Amino acid sequence: AQKVTQAQTEISVVEKEDVTLDCVYETRDTTYYLFWYKQPPSGELVFLIRRNSFDEQNEISGRYSWNFQKSTSSFNFTITASQVVDSAVYFCALSDVPQGAQKLVFGQGTRLTINP
């Protein structure tokens, strides 16, 4: 069975600090996708990134970066120079490469608070 673990329930940092959100996953599939979604206080879910299991290259998008390591089954997310607007709940998710439904399996989420 697939499983995603986000061990950090809550993180609180001061603005401009760097912060890393951990994500560890379990799957028996050799091909899968990994995702990060952001849920700001307004409640919607915002797509941030999708990675294919074949692509272990790290990715950077502005202040956001992602570190995918198959050897440790981890897909960690780092925010550099955090800002108050980054305050949100962040979800890591996993899906297989679907034969049928692309069911996303979500972690429990990490609530990130950036204090001014």
Next chain:
Amino acid sequence: NAGVMQNPRHLVRRRGQEARLRCSPMKGHSHVYWYRQLPEEGLKFMVYLQKENIIDESGMPKERFSAEFPKEGPSILRIQQVVRGDSAAYFCASSRDLQETQYFGPGTRLLVL
């Protein structure tokens, strides 16, 4: 290009009433997914639909819950005879194709009194 739309954003029902949640996918998307977020929990898959077909409903409770995605109009998640435990945020997502990224709507927050 409008995103996934859900309405209502908030819905209050008394126990025993029916709840109807609507989802209009992004333009060009024909795959719709429903997820439920219970308080203090992550999101859980409920059902996957294509136009006029339920493809996978393995995450949906067997009783009182149903979903449809008609040829014309939005996808509907219907909960009959709601109970307090149905109080949750219900999210709809859509994708262009089976292997494409799912984009989520703003959710419907259902409160059962």
